[in-house]
Amino acid sequence: QTLNMPEYMALCKEQFNSCTMTNLMKSCYILDQNGSKKNLENGDGSPALKFDNIDPTLQWCQENGMKMRGHTLVWHTQAPEWFFREGYDDGGEYVGKEVMLARMESYIAQLLTHVQENYPGAVYCWDVVNEAVDPDNGDKDSGFMCRRDNNGTPNPWYETIGPDYVKMAFTYARKYAAEDVKLFYNDFNTYMSAKRTAIYNLCESLNEEGLIDGIGMQGYWGISYPGLDVLDGTIRRFAKLDLEIHITELSIGVDEETEEQFKKQGNAYKNVFNMLLKADTAGGGPANITNVTFFGLKDHYRDGDKTNSRLFDKDYQPKPAYDAVVSILKSAAKRIQE
DSSP: GGGHHHHHHHHHHHHEEEEEEESSSGGGTTEEHHHHHHHHHHHOOOOOOTTTTTHHHHHHHHHTTTTTEEEEEESSSOGGGGGGGGOTTTTTOOHHHHHHHHHHHHHHHHHHHHHHHHHHHTTTEEEEEEBOOOOOTSSSGGGGBBOOOOTTOOOOHHHOOOHHHHHHHHHHHHHHSSTOOEEEEESSOOTTTTHHHHHHHHHHHHHTOOOOOOOEEEEEOSSSOOOOOHHHHHHHHHHHTEEEEEEEEEEOSSSSSSSSHHHHHHHHHHHHHHHHHHGGGGGGGEEEEEEEEEEBBBBBBBBOOOOOOOOTTTTTTEEEEEEHHHHHHHHHHHHHHE
């Protein structure tokens, strides 16, 4: 939809150098059920993929010098159930581990090959696995509390492969990714103690095998939570793994859209960026923070969108949050130059 909004795309190009597709790179928009069934009848049984949902944006990125975070290869949500079942059929039984591993490898191989051959250099990193850690109900024997379900709905990757699905996704991604493409694990609530520990354990294990380059910390935060000291401590803890750190989906909303609230929002963004700059290696900290991605460009960008956490208002005008972020970044750039 945003490709059809010239003002949106012009502002994106002017203000940012990295973008992420909100939904269209998730497997439900890429997998082709009918094509997959035909492959069972006439081919090797590999899943069929279609790329019409992602090609226009990748083409725009390449034509406009924009880099993209690939999001996401393996996620338990927005992955069609038929992909995990016999005959690629919605009503079939779950396939066994070896079959599902073959499907996973084929999916990752086809997607990465398509992107890299047709849009070389456009995608510079991938969220290989998204939200696989569940400290409340996860598999205690997995070493990282591997997610078994999502609010009672089974995690189909876990059901078919087991906790190994995370490691194998990174194994296949490393196998097919171009040499300069970075591989990330991405999750929310990374600052919560039990989850932080589980994510650290998972990423430490992946790092020991050379399978991961960074950790994505989703930033669905509020004006007054979580505490900056908690976020700072989490970033510094992850920094011990010597991996890149991305703040993904940064989104600090307000309860009421008033001038006072938007000023508080701007101050919250300012405090977050101050914290990030101090934690980053360029500011003398231990963390290699290489990206901050905002969740959306402007408030209420389409009918029904109630999100008010963006840097620009619905009329593309900069909010106090924009002014705060730009001010902080300009000051930091000046200090670095000096």
